Amino acid sequence: xxxxxxxxxxxxxxxxxxxxxxxxxxxxxxxxxxxxxxxxxxxxxxxxxxxxxxxxxxxxxxxxxxxxxxxxxxxxxxxxxxxxxxxxxxxxxxxxxxxxxxxxxxxxxxxxxxxxxxxxxxxxxxxxxxxxxxxxxxxxxxxxxxxxxxxx
Amino acid sequence: xxxxxxxxxxxxxxxxxxxxxxxxxxxxxxxxxxxxxxxxxxxxxxxxxxxxxxxxxxxxxxxxxxxxxxxxxxxxxxxxxxxxxxxxxxxxxxxxxxxxxxxxxxxxxxxxxxxxxxxxxxxxxxxxxxxxxxxxxxxxxxxxxxxxxxxxxxxxxxxxxxxxxxxxxxxxxxxxxxxxxxxxxxxxxxxxxxxxxxxxxxxxxxxxxxxxxxxxxxxxxxxxxxxxxxxxxxxxxxxxxxxxxxxxxxxxxxxxxx
Numbered sequence: 001x002x003x004x005x006x007x008x009x010x011x012x013x014x015x016x017x018x019x020x021x022x023x024x025x026x027x028x029x030x031x032x033x034x035x036x037x038x039x040x041x042x043x044x045x046x047x048x049x050x051x052x053x054x055x056x057x058x059x060x061x062x063x064x065x066x067x068x069x070x071x072x073x074x075x076x077x078x079x080x081x082x083x084x085x086x087x088x089x090x091x092x093x094x095x096x097x098x099x100x101x102x103x104x105x106x107x108x109x110x111x112x113x114x115x116x117x118x119x120x121x122x123x124x125x126x127x128x129x130x131x132x133x134x135x136x137x138x139x140x141x142x143x144x145x146x147x148x149x150x151x152x
Numbered sequence: 153x154x155x156x157x158x159x160x161x162x163x164x165x166x167x168x169x170x171x172x173x174x175x176x177x178x179x180x181x182x183x184x185x186x187x188x189x190x191x192x193x194x195x196x197x198x199x200x201x202x203x204x205x206x207x208x209x210x211x212x213x214x215x216x217x218x219x220x221x222x223x224x225x226x227x228x229x230x231x232x233x234x235x236x237x238x239x240x241x242x243x244x245x246x247x248x249x250x251x252x253x254x255x256x257x258x259x260x261x262x263x264x265x266x267x268x269x270x271x272x273x274x275x276x277x278x279x280x281x282x283x284x285x286x287x288x289x290x291x292x293x294x295x296x297x298x299x300x301x302x303x304x305x306x307x308x309x310x311x312x313x314x315x316x317x318x319x320x321x322x323x324x325x326x327x328x329x330x331x332x333x334x335x336x337x338x339x340x341x342x343x344x345x346x347x348x349x350x351x352x353x354x355x356x357x358x359x360x361x362x363x364x365x366x367x368x369x370x371x372x373x374x375x376x377x378x379x380x381x382x383x384x385x386x387x388x389x390x391x392x393x394x395x396x397x398x399x400x401x402x403x404x405x406x407x408x409x410x
Contacts, residue, residue, distance in 0.1 A: 042405050044333040052410055061408050070410075095298045098306065126341040131332050135309030136302065137343035 006067045008033065009077025017064050024048045024059035027074060035075035035104045039131070046130035049105035049112075050074045056112035075104040078111065087111050090147035098134035106130050110144045114151050120144060218256050218376065219244050230357070231258055234267040234288040237350055242269035242286035251275030252283075255377025257369040262361025265290040265352075268308070268369035270344075272377035278393040280378055282312050284346040285370060292357035300362055301349040307366025308347065309338045315374045317342075319390040321397040328397045 001016045027033045039047030043061035051073040078085035097103045219239045258267045271284040317336040320327040329335040375386040
């Protein structure tokens with residue numbers, strides 16, 4: 001079984017895994033990082049969204065072989081010590097989460113958006129396709145706009 | 153019952169078995185001639201999606217009398233109160249551009265009362281979109297106002313999904329759609345940017361339910377708005393054009409680019 005080396009939340013990891021194994025299962029089952037959630041398994045619900053080299057990626061549909069040598073960031077790696085990432089803080093301030101299942105993916109999608117633009121338009125936010133069955137969309141929109149004011 | 157199966161059931165009940173006329177939703181004492189669908193919901197309770205297009209079509213007014221008509225026939229003061237509150241806040245009857253319309257729905261469930269007025273952009277009737285929603289909710293004694301507002305948002309999104317675009321294709325008794333790529337649940341772009349939730353003050357009524365009660369008034373309001381905007385009476389859901397089901401061929405799914 002091949003071995004893959006990459007970084008997760010700044011820490012170097014080595015895993016033995018089949019080349020075709022989804023990054024999501026490597027994170028959850030081999031590394032015990034359970035922030036990324038399994039929803040659809042086919043890149044349409046986006047609950048598993050993480051960052052690879054700072055860019056949002058659906059880990060359910062990304063093979064572990066594709067991240068050899070890359071930098072993976074999960075929700076667990078957003079905070080700086082006890083200081084939450086501005087997007088996480090906005091999520092708390094706006095009481096966004098309901099059931100919470102999709103929220104790690106929603107936050108990672110928002111971080112990706114704010115890393116690309118400091119002044120997201122409504123159209124930019126509309127382009128986020130992460131499904132939320134509780135429909136926290138209204139507060140996600142408000143939280144993203146608030147977090148944009150506090151991005152480093 | 154797992155979450156996905158339950159959602160399919162809800163969608164089947166609403167999308168596939170539309171318009172069984174039945175009394176029972178407490179919107180109405182006046183409901184005897186209002187078409188209605190029973191919607192299976194969490195916890196085994198049932199809610200009624202009232203196709204509130206019917207009173208106006210029955211009266212053939214097509215005007216702004218829907219609220220006055222309901223107020224005349226609603227007997228319960230709390231139902232009247234949420235309707236009056238929402239009608240004022242949403243400026244019921246205001247002028248709307250061509251292809252747009254307001255729609256109204258009222259609902260009672262689990263000792264809670266709610267009314268909703270939506271503004272629908274139906275310039276393209278096959279791609280109608282809710283652009284504004286005003287919801288008044290009377291849960292008796294509110295405990296967690298933030299949670300109540302969120303549950304109303306959820307009910308609104310459920311209504312948008314099931315009334316407008318989340319349909320299922322049933323073949324040999326089974327839904328063919330397998331995931332959110334084919335079952336078009338509301339996403340960020342579908343949720344209106346202007347949503348107001350008014351929580352009625354506690355005047356001594358007992359604690360009522362929240363959650364499912366938030367869904368039915370917006371459902372009726374959207375169908376009502378669709379009828380008023382397009383002149384098409386909703387008889388089958390979802391109202392927006394549903395893409396014909398195309399099975400995903402066997403093999404590897406496309407891999408998202410890194």
